[in-house]
Amino acid sequence: GAVVSQHPSRVICKSGTSVKIECRSLDFQATTMFWYRQFPKQSLMLMATSNEGSKATYEQGVEKDKFLINHASLTLSTLTVTSAHPEDSSFYICSARDRRVSGSIPNTEAFFGQGTRLTVV
């Protein structure tokens, strides 16, 4: 199946610094990728939709100036957490949907990266 690679898997940074997380679709083109955040023992919450070649669409309550998303190519989206604070510590996961068509039914499966555990100290 299709593969989404997310890097790094773990990062520890100092408060006030910025961290970049990369999400790559390895064997398919993803015009749209999604970024989720997961707090401990909670579900995944959609942060933003990353659109290749255009601005990302952010969910309500997500600060676009703090969580910068760039989708410069059909296989790469990046999330940069700027001026990180301890409350930004979380598990961040990207996903991309493979829209290859099988017959008349589109393959709507979403593939997830391995996730990035961010700890801000």
Added chain:
Amino acid sequence: AQSVTQLDSHVSVSEGTPVLLRCNYSSSYSPSLFWYVQHPNKGLQLLLKYTSAATLVKGINGFEAEFKKSETSFHLTKPSAHMSDAAEYFCVVSHSFGNTPLVFGKGTRLSVIA
């Protein structure tokens, strides 16, 4: 709008006994439904998916789920639990077409007792 309700936050079963994780959905459109599993400190793995083909869907590791439109349900089952099944399970809904994001349920933590 779409939403998912996982009816149990925690399910505990004995090894070798059946597993039932319940999920109800709400969707304005023809939905795609998924079950994902997440082991501690790991990413997400797709167990199975329903995309308007057969209503009984078989997935990996012996799991299966049945799409019941009249009940708006998509419960996950397994005949016999293994210790390795202990994990967090997410029921997920999405619009069948288009590049729309997935909407996650709150998750059900499955514990398997030896």
